[in-house]
Amino acid sequence: MFQSVRRPDVLVIVLAAAGILMVSMGIRQSFGLFVSPISGSTGMGIAAISFAMAIAQLSWGAAQPVAGALADRFGAGPVLIGGLLLLAAGCALTPFATGTWSLVLTVGLLTAVGSGLSGFSVLIGAASQRLPVEARGTASGIINAGGSFGQFVFAPVSQKLIQAVGWMGAMWVLALAALATIPLIAKFTGGTTAPVKHADDKGMRHAIGEALADRSYALLSFGFFTCGFHIAFLVTHLPGEVSLCGLPADVASWSLAIIGLANIAGSLYAGSCVAKYRSKYVLAAMYGSRALLIAVYLLLPKTEWTFYLFAAGLGFTWLATVPPTAAIVGKLFGTRYLATLFGIALFSHQIGGFFGAWLGGIALTVQGDYSWMWYADMALAAVAALANLPIREAPLQPAATAG
Template sequence: MNIVDGSKSSWRTPLVVILCAGVVLSLNMGIRQTFGLFITPMNESIGISVGSFSLAVAVQNLLWGLATPIMAAMSDRFGTARMLVGGGLLYAVGLATMAFMGNEAGVHFGGGILVGMAVAACGFPMVLGAVARLTPPETRARALGFASAGGSAGQFVLLPFTQQLIGSLEWFGALLVLAALALLIVPMAAALKGRAGSHQAEHGPSSLKAAISEAGRHRGYQLLTIGFFVCGFHVAFVATHLPGYLLTCNLTGMIGATALGLIGFFNIIGGLLAGVLGGKYRKKNLLSGIYLARAVVIALFILGPKTEIAVWLFSASFGLLWLSTVPLTGGVVSDIFGSRYMSTLFGLVMLSHQIGAFLGAWLGGISFDFYGSYEPVWWISVGLGVFAALIHFPISDKALQRQPAPATGI
């Protein structure tokens, strides 16, 4: 595997690029996944309702989605490193704001708005777009899978770690420690510098506008975007409400935190497997299988007894399917359109993901506040999984044939 952009930086080897990408995604995805652990302690301390906290997380997810295409376009135009530095700083400010304001407004402004923008600036489209530019096509699927696994590693480590922090430092101190960790994103940015057009080996549209127009007319891209909505709904609902759901089943908060940590651990395996299998089999078929398997796993969990063993089995199974969709979805985008404007095109797909995430996080809170139960949203998740499995089969994932064209910017 070789660096394929125009950079001559000897230290930016493929291993360094993948490791730094993994650290960024580990911190970005891991920290935001801890928000569900703060619902109960902040509810008891400052009186914010489950519904209001869920709305803040939902706004975070929606803003993440809305800002991602903009951040991705800026990354393609001005470079990935600049976006990651700004995102890391904004992440720390958002978490500190949430802690120091210490009220409902702080949760919505710091945790919802600022963190939502920060997650967008440091998200999968920017990081995986950089990895795609810096790796050759024949090894790209594996590189994307390895980098994506970093997001899972962060979840596995940071969830139980944060639960321990809340127990020892309470929610205020825990938020400040997470803010300090977010700053580690900043030095990782140097390894991922670059922008669209720095990779000259592949042909593509001559401008960002042309790339977006081309993708918008592609039926496979449309179906992929719709399907990724389901992924966002599943992930946000489970990440935000699984700990609270387990409390209603008379299980402890530590079991909820450990369950999310196990999801993260097994998603490391799932992400790596997705990268390897995506290099051997059609990615769209693997995506169909993942979504159908999610529907089956959720249904079995809801219908079965709620014991610790059942929670561990669900966490392990769902973890294998958690973010394994990300390298495969990004890989389909890259396979069809090439890597030049992958950050922006994947960013637009990510917008759909985050609209789903908004609804998953918000509807979970609404369901609990109005009905005292999360079960209706669990069953919605089952139906959406089946739907997503069906719409991925007809996706046309063959590379578009184009004539060479120079990159001219926006």
Template sequence: MSAPYARSRFSPELIVLSGCLIALITFGPRASAGLFQIPMTVEFGWGRDVFGLAIAVQNLLWGIGQPFAGAVADRFGAVRVLCVGALLYAAGLVVMAYATTPGMLQIGAGVLIGFGLSGCSFNLVLGAFGKLLPEKWRPMAFGAGTAAGSFGQFLFPPIGNILIETYGWQQALIVFAASVLLVLPLALALAKRKGADETTSEGPVPVPGQSIRQALGEALKHRSFVLLVLGFFTCGFQLAFITAHLPAYLKDAGLSATVGGWTLAVIGLANAFGSLGSGWLTTRMSKRWLLAWIYFGRSLAIAVFILLPPSPMTSILFGISIGLLWLSTVPPTSSLVMLMFGTRYMAMLYGFAFFSHQVGGFLGVWLGGALYEAYGNYTLVWWLSVALGIASGLINLPIKERPVDRTAALQPAE
């Protein structure tokens, strides 16, 4: 039987296209954050820990807000959540552009962008795909949505470099803010048709009237979901650290800012292929083994990169290798959540998993800045990323790829 999906007034092709464009637009500016670290710290005399803390707060609040945004989207639809998120995101970029104190930077780059991302990032798009698309579309749509976000990472850093060099970093942020507002019209294609019902599911037996609290309690008692959530922590740690600190790491090694920007761009381009490939593999192999090999591969790529002398070639090759594994965790992770619990509360439950991802992101960015100021280099954080990747690969192996057991005694909420 097919998994449940709320029928839409739009065609699957338009839903996927609009969702992918939203993912591209919203992922691009936050993936370019590292480009602004050196211009801002030099102009205002801040340490890298100041900038790192703001981006760390952004990652943490993105994660904190994600389950709530997902719960609202599950209950009322994704359109309103996406629009509010986009407005907060754009406002945060504007405040960041005019920030002259660490406090203003925290409000703009940290609080506003963080909560904005929780409402309009690719996570909400994937939740909408799970509800609006037929089952046969979903795995590749998850991969396409993730790949589109990755293409935003390829597209925006070079544009950001050009804007910074031509007009200055403040104006670059204003242009980014204007681009985020394009989410508002695109979100309309992800509207659920009024009165649309849901079909039966091949996953767990649906619980009529199950509340949000019951759904979350069920998930937190499910060992495989807990393991999935714990493993996702490493993904956030590695990605956020590299996004925020790689350009500065390369600059310290004597390479130009252009090399840092193009390395981030190459990561995004390679990730587009990696995410699509992961979406394809998710339907053809064990999801837990796919996740394990992705985490092991990341650890190998990082270890090789930091052991080799930094150069433009090693940077680009690292960008390709880590990019192929960058967000390739998302299709198998989201597919496992849907397999375990169905689609009804998918946005919220995936959002909870993403909270773990963003706690990792907070620590990755914050430790990157704090340990740099303490030791004058990023060596310790690089090796911590390697160790966490190995640990997460092992954590994913015991996951059981089957629906949660819902006995007949399970009663609906009153």
């Protein structure tokens, strides 16, 4: 499974990218744990905080194509540095937020854009341009697993920090963690410059237009929309669901950690599947399994072990959708503008994330529970499974690489 990435030069690139994603995603995916403490400390309602978290989902997605375009044009290094600095600034300033709009500025914009600039689009796109073809699938799985490992580490650590030094102190520790990651960028981008434009390169605008006109790209993006709805709803509101069931807060933090741990295995498995199976079938199986797991969860008694088992099942496909999605984009359009085109697909993921985070808060405020959100999540997952089946997964053509 790992034969293609065992060369020292390849391994350094992959592990450095995974380390950067571990921190940026680990911080971002632990923010749901701060909803209740922020509400209790500032008096802001859950719906208002959920709105700021929803804006963060949208901002993170909007940053992806911009980050990819900047990296494709100027190189990954400056984009990653800027992203981690913004992420640190957002975490450091969040304790000073006193209302909805100041929280939108810090959590909704600064941390989200910072995490987006140091996220999947730049890291997987830049790695793909630096790695041999046979290593790309496994490498994307390992990089993706780094983000999952970050969730496994940062969720329980953030919860312990909140309990030990308060949510403000915990935010400042997360800011320091973002700054401490900056030295890894040199190992990931060292000695590289902005990508060279070849004579047959028709340009980024042509590549974007070609992708947006492609039916398969639209179906792929719709599936990613559903993935974003699902993930954002759970990351933001799983702690609230645990609380409604009368269970302690540690159940939520450990559930998020288990999701991250399970997705390490899921991401590595997905990366290996990219080389063996058609990626659209891998995605269809992932989305279909989520619909089934949610149905089972709704039928089970809500004990801590129900949450842990549910988390393990969902975690296996949590962000494991990234390697096959990136693989399809690469097969259809080549790797020259992969960061940009994958970033646009990720924006659709985060539009779904906006609705998952925001509507979850509205559902709790209006209905007092998340019942209808679970039904909507289950239905969307089933539709996404079907939507991936007609995707055209043609062999890479020389003309596609140029565009």
